[in-house]
Amino acid sequence: MNVTTKHLIIYGYVQGVGYRAWVIEGARRLGLTGWVRNRAEGTVEAVFVGKRAAVLRMVEACRQGPDRARVTGVDSIDWIGDVPTDFRQLPTD
DSSP states (O other): OOEEEEEEEEEEEOSSSSHHHHHHHHHHHTTOEEEEEEOTTSOEEEEEEEEHHHHHHHHHHHTTOSTTOEEEEEEEEEOOSOOOSSEEEOOOO
């Protein structure tokens, strides 16, 4: 299996608009593992692990976000941490 890992920081109007729930739904639908959480400074952070095409599709979707979000930027790097076994929401960091 061609596995890819990505770590994202999403900027803009992304908290209080259902962004995390939208990420969870999309990631699970694509068969990804990982996590999502709000950051204290107002960004959303996410890690996606799975088949390359599915991860890249989710990364591109995060550049738009759900209807009420206004994404102004996304930083994306390879994830080098532990590989999660499911997809979940973590507490705000």
